Amino acid sequence: MEIAAGQHGGFDVLGIGNAIVDVVAYAEDAFLEELGLVKGAMTLVDEERCEFLYRRMGPAHEVSGGSCANTMAALAALGGRAAYVGRVRDDQLGQVFGHDIRAAGVTFRSLPSRDGPSTARCLVFVTPDAQRTMATYLGACVELGPEDIDPELVRAAEITYLEGYLWDRPEAKAACRKAAEICHGAGRKLALTLSDAFCVERWREEFRELVAREVDILFANEAEITSLYEVGSFDEALQEVRRHVHFAALTRGPKGSVVVRGEELHVIDAVAPERLLDTTGAGDLYAAGFLRGLAAGLDLGACGRLGSLCAAEIIGQYGARAERPLQPLFARVHGGVAAGS
């Protein structure tokens, strides 16, 4: 399971996900209620509803997003070797998405659509309690399909990392199935993030089967993992995970995270942020730190600590792409390990 960085001249992780530009704005709770938005959740909306919500949204800023893309951008910013597959259109927001992920150091070769829906947008409403509520218009993401999966790219990556959100579109799901098959055929590892508790509700049976049979590394938060196994508490979910999953990293917000691998179990504290502004991207950045640790051959506790540090960094700012360099966080954990060993 250890990832030997550099050994294959390829990538530590290939991410496949919905390529989205986030539109982030502050909002009061009353505003969410008025518009019928489910607080804390990601809701899919059509273009008309997206425009309706945008007209009512406060002053915003735009930042490249997409859960899996956030993880790949942060992985690269931490010094990891990352690649990404996702679909944008050849419009201004598509250019922004492509620029940002490449500028982060991620290999991104997916060609933009030249017609059809515009680049996907996710309206992110951040409430005073730092929670985020999302409305996503998938736009050009719906064009992602099996033909976007380059077998060579999958074979060149130690881990292929999928986001659960992809299950919402049959063609994207087929792309994931194809990637999983190539990945396992090449003796690589498959990772999955469950993305969102409502997404788990939509695809529970498929996710359970996938997790039991194909997923080598599972990422989930407390709401997602309890929804997956339909249990009432994190402890019950943990028992299910230990029976069904070989390797899982489970995040619990301010309660930290728990990493399970076979008989090993690590309980990891959360890191307090400088200030708490916006929880968007906490899970994405935890996964990035964790995967970077794995690629560097750190022990599981150190992987989890790096995940926690990255999560703390991102919740101290608006949006899920780090405004400050992440490399010092890696140096902190890696240096600590080196000094301690």
Next chain:
Amino acid sequence: MEIAAGQHGGFDVLGIGNAIVDVVAYAEDAFLEELGLVKGAMTLVDEERCEFLYRRMGPAHEVSGGSCANTMAALAALGGRAAYVGRVRDDQLGQVFGHDIRAAGVTFRSLPSRDGPSTARCLVFVTPDAQRTMATYLGACVELGPEDIDPELVRAAEITYLEGYLWDRPEAKAACRKAAEICHGAGRKLALTLSDAFCVERWREEFRELVAREVDILFANEAEITSLYEVGSFDEALQEVRRHVHFAALTRGPKGSVVVRGEELHVIDAVAPERLLDTTGAGDLYAAGFLRGLAAGLDLGACGRLGSLCAAEIIGQYGARAERPLQPLFARVHGGVAAGS
């Protein structure tokens, strides 16, 4: 000189400026040197140079900008009645600009160009010392001209606020001349911000004449005002200001600000930010706070304090549009005045 809010059923301030979307990214000092960018300054670039710089720029986020537009957005967020004139194109970034300024509560009726250059972009490179270095591609802004000035709008505003950057384009300068004439003809006040020390160098003689003859309220920072009068120190500049300008608000970064009105002189402390990340917009937000104070009839010291509070808020985040509500800052100063009076 006091601004009686609500008296005319119009606006406290009409701003005229370059309508720009900022592209904000972290950068090391060595990167600026390598690309030949003048640290701390705003440089005008053509589209090709802008694209060259963007390709080399790190992961960024997009946020509506434009110095004067930033001031109007913040003025409205503080509860002031603001209007804005500026030119974008009908592209995605133009939509973003229009959405953000309207969502902030600013009246913005300028029609977007339907052809010609794309919406203006300003690449903002933020160095570890929180300084910002800007490269601006004016794009659709070059289409702004006298025909964009609606006389009724100018007459409906207590103050018309111009940015010095407009002098860089002859047509925009002509728009300013037209607005100034209507403004004075209607017995309103004209305000000017000097924008940038290099901009002052380009237009020193015109600015001196304008300031002496037409400007009722001048905003400038230390570098700009010493450049205007070609003197070596702030104190010398202050003597010149007192001879030539009836009313000026001069900002000095961490040293605070000085407000001069006739015989009155107020020295105002800076407010320490929660954390210092990016000085972009400090002057724009100071002006917003100051103008909001004037509109509310606050004394000059309170106007300056509100300016300082707004500046402190904006330098604790990336970009020049506030991510958190500004109204509490107004309540703090206004409440303080009410309680003390």
